[in-house]
Amino acid sequence: MDQPFEDVWAEWEDLFGQARQTLASLKESQPAHVVQAGVSALFRTTHTLKGMAGMLGFPSFSRAAHRMEDIFDLMRKGRLRSTDSLVETLEAGMQALESGFEGLKRGRPEPEDYLQGLRRELGELEALARPAAGESQDLSALLDLPAEPLKALSDYERTRVTSALMDGLPIHGLAICLDFATFDDRLRRFSEGMARQGEIISTLPWEVPEGREGLAFMILLAGSAPELDGLATEPGEILEVRLLADPEWVPKSLRAEVGAEAEPVPAPATEAAPEPSPALPAQETEILRLPAQRVEALEARLMSVAQMRDALSGLLRHAPPAQAEVPLGILGRMEEGLLDVQKALLQMRMVKVETLFSRIEPMVRMLGRDMGKPVRLTLQGGDLEMERGIVGRLAEPFLHLVRNAMDHGLEPPEERRAMGKSETGSLRITASRRGRIIRFDIRDDGRGFDLAKIEEKGLAQGLLQPGLPVSQERLHRLALEPGFSTLDRVSQISGRGVGMDVVREEIEALGGEILLSSEWKRGSLVRLSLPLSRVVVGCLKVRSGGQTFGIPLANVLRVQVGHVVYRGGDRVQVLGMELPFESLQVCLGQGDPPEGQRAFVVLSQPGGSAGASFEISLGVDEVYGRAEILLRSLPELAQVPGIMGGSLQEEGILWVLDPEAVLGLAMDSLMRRVAHA
């Protein structure tokens, strides 16, 4: 895909991400002006999406975005009230657009109507908000303003004036006069301060008083008279505060008429005397959009600087200690600085897992409602961070897995009741990190995979050999085979879009793996394990067989260096346990160290299948320190069993062990020793 398109997709992803957040915030109790700002942001987002889609030649997407834009427009004009059910419909609409966007990214053809599944709900909203024939309210004439500034109000601002008055909110005006030199900054500060007190409807040019120089403005605020204390004003800036319109001035007949037609938003109690509310989303934060290649180039450049630093450090180590001490100290600090910059660069690529979760929550709610299956959704690990690109590519497989769990896994309430289960199903999605692996577990307490049926189909489709025993694991994996028939699993919900084989393909393309397991009538688990391409890991540094290795500190229980020489297969008394000893060299296929080893690390892998940890004494030649390192993955062609990745260090490449894999290799080796004994 060429770069310009990647930029566009990235921008769309941002827009959808912002829309999700804003929609989620609409469900929280907030002052009306904050809700208004959110709705306006959504209106702008859908407007942008519409324009971009049209420009890129996706007319169907553009139409759908236009329809959503219209609904947000109706909301911001006060013709639709922000309720939970409305927000859920809008979430579903944005979700449909976002799924469509994922399809466009993959080059899929456009559907006729992205919002087909929501046709009824959206139609009802549009009908509800439609004005009576020929009717168009405009109460802006009630504003106590001269004719010229009044003319400057846009249609939208007039609508907002009308809506605020109909909602029982007064309109206040704050006239200010600002110096030429600083007016832009001061005006921004005034606007921010006012926005915390109510909805700013407009900022109109105002007449500069005689004898003054500068620029004057009238800020129109829907709400009580602005409190000037919080505005940090400077002497002479405030010209006047005045009431421009009061709801009491609206003719009673008009209030009744509009009230019957448009269901205006009742003024929340807090609006009469607005409390200082959290600032609106920081609009002044400057967002830089950079091609990923630029960050990569910077990382590569940083790496070469690190190499130069290492070369210099190597030279200094041959210098007399008295001369080398100070420069080596400076180089040490330089290394800390370099690692900080590397971490910062790494951070630029990362997003929280909750951005993925935020797409799941509304979908589960909508599916639960549509399918009549009450679900308790638990999401854990949203604070973990992953590379943005990976999160983007995970969205569609994830949504498919969740749809599957809802549709095929969880039983209808009556079936659950008959089985003695709670009527409310459970869907638990957890993210956890293990070294450089991010693991997602998607568990449901539904009916599990019907392995008998899978076996039957596997045999029928020639994927299994008749008469041969087949493991549960193999049967579960059959569900991931391309072309594995799911005829009786197809439904309105999960029979469309990508299949399980495509989910597997996507996960494997990311260098990850997918594992399925289930217990009949008890539930299913889908486990996705995805490698992070770069991650900062705290490591214990050791030498073994002439090479240097890092062992993730999270897996190190104890380090011991003594006089006793150990050899592979020995038992070691340590930490009150008797642990088997195996040399790291042997684990990596390099043969037994002829002299044996005096140093070992107690390596632990917590949380095995039974929840218990597993330990071994891993022999090394030397333990020589600890460090935080930037771990880089090895490309597939260079992946060595037991090695997670590497990091460029002063002494060359430090290979970082994959503790779980090393424990497995050690156990294999120990079993071979027993077999050969």
Added chain:
Amino acid sequence: MPDDGILLLARASGRDLLMAASDLLEVLPAGPVTPLPGPLPGIAGVVLYEGEFLPVLDWGALPGAGGEVAGATSMAVLKRRLALPLEFLSGALEGGREGMRIEPPGEDPWAPFMVCACAIEGPALPLLDPDKLIDWLHQRRTSR
């Protein structure tokens, strides 16, 4: 016949060979290769390239190895992210295979990862197929 553009003439593992320039990212001076901490068929180790680890081919693991091999002076980086150590790079042929004598790989030990054998005059030289080479390496990994 596909348009190969420019063909590079190089020597590796004691043999002359051809590579399509369009298959390469660049050719670099050879640097030290860090061996991997465990045996891996066909891979001599890794070098750091643009901040990432890049596997380096071990020509000695390919069939037909055993001739006298000089040290590598340069390294060709394939687009498919594999470095090929070269004893030297001796020239470039414009126009690809046009005007060349094309022969099937036949019994050449490198046949599993050749496009064909090509010659203007004299003996035909193997034209490397990076995709086949990488597939071959993958097969070696999985068949271990």
